[in-house]
Amino acid sequence: MAIINQATKELQVKIVYYGPAMGGKTTNLVQVHDHVQTAAGNKGKLVSLATSSDRTLFFDFLPIEAMSIKGFKTKFQLYTVPGQVIYNTTRQLVLRGVDGIVFVADSQYEKMSENVESFTNLEENLKSLKLNMSDIPYVLQFNKRDLPNIAPMEYMEFLLNNRDVQVPSFSSTAHKCEGVFETLNMITRMLLHKFVSQGTPQYA
Amino acid sequence: MGTLPQLIEEDIQRLDDALRELLEKSDATTALVIDKGGFLIIGQGDTRQFDLTTIAALASGAYMANQTIANLVHETNFNSVYQQGEKHSMFVVCIDDNCLLAVIFKAAVSVGVVKYFSGPTVEQIADQLRNAQDRDPGAGLDLSVLNMADTSELFKKKA
Numbered sequence: 001m002a003i004i005n006q007a008t009k010e011l012q013v014k015i016v017y018y019g020p021a022m023g024g025k026t027t028n029l030v031q032v033h034d035h036v037q038t039a040a041g042n043k044g045k046l047v048s049l050a051t052s053s054d055r056t057l058f059f060d061f062l063p064i065e066a067m068s069i070k071g072f073k074t075k076f077q078l079y080t081v082p083g084q085v086i087y088n089t090t091r092q093l094v095l096r097g098v099d100g101i102v103f104v105a106d107s108q109y110e111k112m113s114e115n116v117e118s119f120t121n122l123e124e125n126l127k128s129l130k131l132n133m134s135d136i137p138y139v140l141q142f143n144k145r146d147l148p149n150i151a152p153m154e155y156m157e158f159l160l161n162n163r164d165v166q167v168p169s170f171s172s173t174a175h176k177c178e179g180v181f182e183t184l185n186m187i188t189r190m191l192l193h194k195f196v197s198q199g200t201p202q203y204a
Numbered sequence: 205m206g207t208l209p210q211l212i213e214e215d216i217q218r219l220d221d222a223l224r225e226l227l228e229k230s231d232a233t234t235a236l237v238i239d240k241g242g243f244l245i246i247g248q249g250d251t252r253q254f255d256l257t258t259i260a261a262l263a264s265g266a267y268m269a270n271q272t273i274a275n276l277v278h279e280t281n282f283n284s285v286y287q288q289g290e291k292h293s294m295f296v297v298c299i300d301d302n303c304l305l306a307v308i309f310k311a312a313v314s315v316g317v318v319k320y321f322s323g324p325t326v327e328q329i330a331d332q333l334r335n336a337q338d339r340d341p342g343a344g345l346d347l348s349v350l351n352m353a354d355t356s357e358l359f360k361k362k363a
Contacts, residue, residue, distance in 0.1 A: 003243045007216040012243045037360040047258055049265075058265060061242075063257045066358045077242060077261065093268045097241015181361045188358045 002099045002195065004072075011072045013191055014079065014097050015184075018122050019104035020114035021055075021083030024143040024174040028104060029062045029078055031177040032184060036064060056082040059094045066188065076188060083118065092125050100191045101138035102183055104174075105160060107150040112159060119160055137190035140169035141183045146176065215336045216246060222328040223248035230321040232309035233292065237329060238264050240302055254308065263306045267296050286315055297322055300330050 003012040017025040026048065033046040044063035051057050060080040065073065081091040103122065105115040126132055142156050153171060161169055168186050172179025211219075223235040227249045234249035236256060244260035267285050274282035284297040289311055295318050296306045305326055307318050 001241070003239060003245065004210060005216070005245070006210050007213040014241055014243070032359070035361045037362050044257055045255065047262070049262075058269070061258065061261045063261075064359070075257075077257075079242075079261075089272055090269070093265060093272065096268065097239060097243070177361065181359055185358050 001097055002191075004195075009072050011074045011195075012077065013074070013099045013188070014077045015100045015102065015187055015191070016095060016098045017078065017080040017102045017104055018091070018095075018118070019083060020106055020111060020118040021085075023083060023104045023106040023111070023115075023118075024172075025080040025083065025104045026050075026054075026056055026060050027174040028102070028141075028143075028172075028180050028183070029060050029080055031174055031180045032064070032078065033062050035177055035181075038064065055084065056080055057087075058082065058090055074192075078184075085117075085121075088121065088125070091121070092128060095125055095129060098129075098131075098136060100187045101136055102141055102187055103138060103160070104141045104143050105156060107142050107144045107156065107171075108147055109149050109151050112151060112156075115156075116159055134165070137167075137187060137194055139167055139183055139187045139190070141172050141174075141179060142169060143172045143174050143179075145171045145179075146173040211245075211336055215332055218332045219246050219329055220248055222325050222332070226307070226321055226325040230307070230309065230318045231313050232307045232318055234308040235325075236260060236263075236306040236308075237299070238296075238304045238306055240264050240268060240304060245303065249308075259306070259308075263294065263296050264304060267298075267304055284319075288315070295319060295322065297326055299326050300333060303329070303333065305329065 017028055019025055029046060033043065036043060047061040048056065049058035062078040063075060064078065065075050079094050081094045103119060123133055126136065140160055142153060144150065157169060161167060170179045170183045172183065174180055219237060223246070226232065226235050232249065234247065234251060234254060236247045236259070237245040238260045239245055242261040242264045244256050247256045270285050271282050284295065287294045291311055292308055293311055293315060294306060294308050295315060296304055299305050305322060307322060309318050
């Protein structure tokens with residue numbers, strides 16, 4: 001849960017990019033890191049704990065500060081999880097203290113079962129932290145829309161967003177930075193509105 | 205999952221004092237209070253030499269990973285991690301359900317000294333966090349000064 005420090009007027013929020021392996025989670029963070037407009041010193045280093053073949057081993061981490069929010073120094077910590085099935089314990093660790101989630105789905109037809117499996121895994125891992133999807137703001141990002149063998153948006157909506165309360169979804173081509181900032185802005189807006197309207201304590 | 209209390213200036217002052225005292229006694233370089241989710245709550249000492257935000261995220265990750273390993277080998281008494289370096293070492297110890305204390309110290313400083321003086325510091329910090337919780341356990345978030353009017357584009361892409 002977010003850290004709100006009334007003494008220093010500082011708000012820290014944790015956003016986790018979740019999704020199947022090779023879906024583009026790390027690419028999202030790399031694009032944000034490369035293209036975000038910040039005042040000097042507001043963007044931290046992108047830290048990747050990855051294997052030699054650039055697969056995320058533990059997590060990627062990018063701290064950034066939003067410029068436009070007045071009154072509080074608002075720091076966002078962006079994390080990715082490793083998508084490979086075997087790293088589930090690691091995903092559970094990264095999810096601890098999560099405030100918002102970006103689910104990055106791979107739009108290729110052959111990846112649909114992996115998308116669904118990863119989404120189910122997310123729900124299970126949140127349950128293990130005594131959370132559920134209705135407690136945590138999240139958005140869907142349908143990535144790799146530039147590839148030829150992709151499923152229609154409507155089909156992906158049906159698979160991943162077929163619930164009582166539907167969440168915002170975005171099409172993206174992360175490696176071209178298309179849809180990356182739209183997704184990030186939406187999840188941060190949802191989070192801030194939740195904090196302001198909720199009025200219940202998280203911590204610090 | 206438990207939640208930490210909101211900290212007011214008095215809490216921050218007490219935590220600062222506790223960390224400063226630890227640094228003086230142990231001759232350590234930097235001390236941090238970290239949330240187990242990876243947030244840096246407060247740092248004292250040499251805070252310019254190191255990227256504390258990143259250290260906080262990685263130290264909590266490392267601690268939590270080691271705790272999981274400890275569970276897997278049926279270790280029930282796990283509460284600290286010691287990383288030994290040639291220039292600087294780090295000692296991370298559990299404060300309570302939500303927080304960790306991380307102490308960075310020069311390799312020449314004995315880890316035993318750091319561990320010894322960390323004990324009372326952990327208790328002081330835990331007490332202060334408890335006091336903060338007891339003060340107003342149901343306190344709401346005061347985000348009244350947060351200006352939500354101009355948040356349509358929180359993050360902008362470089363032109």
